[in-house]
Amino acid sequence: MSQRGFDLTQLRTFVAVAESGGVSAGAERVFLSQSSVSEQLKKLEERAGQPLFVRGRQGVHPTPAGERLLEHARRIIAMSEAAFDDLQGRSLDGELRIAITDYYRPHDIARILKTFSEQHPRLKLHVTVLPSTVIDSGADDHASFDIGLSARFMPAPTRARSGGRATSTVVRREKLLWASAADTGSRPDAPYRLVLLPTTCQLQRFVVKLLDEHKVPYVVSHSASGVAGLQLALKAGLGISCLNESSLGDGVVACAANVGLPALPAIEFHLLPPRAGESELVSNARAALMRLFA
CATH class of the missing domain: 3.40.190.10 (Periplasmic binding protein-like II)
Structure with missing residues (x-):
């Protein structure tokens, strides 16, 4: 009888590539060469009997089968680590x-x-x-x-x-970016319409101070209660704001570098x-x- 199941090392590599969106970035996460990662993915796809990634200029994206395997792979890896921690006396209770x-x-x-x-x-x-x-x-x-x-x-x-x-x-560490709706079409005009969080948010206080220091004209067009609300306001085209790179999502993109806004630091x-x-x-x-x- 042929052995059923997947190789745990290959699953770890698969998850790393899927979450990072590319073979190169995935290879860095699992400390392997790109060629080794590509070989592991090839063997995993052969084992699965179907393609697990769509490859393109923008990186790789899981196929429908890849998405299903990704959910299984995360649970398998989690269970493996939980079993190891339990036997080592490090299980959290x-x-x-x-x-x-x-x-x-x-x-x-x-x-x-x-x-x-x-x-x-x-x-x-x-x-x-x-x-x-x-x-x-x-x-x-x-x-x-x-x-x-x-x-x-x-x-x-x-x-x-x-x-x-x-x-x-x-x-x-991530980049901080000026962000707006993806379908804005043209560069925003001054005075810039700002979408902000309450003044208790240090990032929003920083944005206002930065614009004031650079004498950039603006008006506050919308106040959101949290990052999710801010993303929705940006997606609706209510203005621009400052977000870290991983907070961008569907319908929200980084503004062009030449829109006249001051440079931003990184965030840790x-x-x-x-x-x-x-x-x-x-x-x-x-x-x-x-x-x-x-």
Whole structure:
């Protein structure tokens, strides 16, 4: 009888390529050469008996069969890692509270947290979306959350923790971009119509300050309560705004470089460092989340 099933290494490579959108980027994630990745994908497609990717100038995209396998592959990998952690005595059992900025990979975060839950089925997860300033200010507040992920601008220095303790860990860097509706057609005219979040959002305060410093004329055309609302307002053509690269989505694109808006810095996503007296559960969870967030 022929063996049924898939090779776990090939599935890991397949997921890396599918999530990064290209063989080259996927190869970097799994620390293999492009030729090795291509060979693994070829063997996986032969095993599946059908194409798993559509290849083009813009990278690779899963076929319908590839999309189905992607869901299975993520669960298989999660279960494999959960089994390994369990046998190593690192299985997470208890309750964990996470505070996260809604700028962090808004199109992917649900999948990331789902993967984390599947890897640790005995863990009860509580997730709260908060402004980065609130997350940073609550870093020492044990009553609010156990682990925090916030956003900060470069080249602003990493804020040191009091008492000489460790600084936060950068898990991701992205470009900040001026964004507008994909079907705007022509360059926006001054005064620019701005779509903003409340003043509690440090990114929106930064945008207003930047435009004022460069004497760029603008009017606030819409105020959204969160990143999802801001994306909808941009898609509806209500104005322009500043977003990190992973927050762009269907119907929202980066403005052309010559529209007369000032240059933007990069943004970093920081995983807050351990607190004094942190439990083993939280420490192990932080290490597991760091691998997924990176």
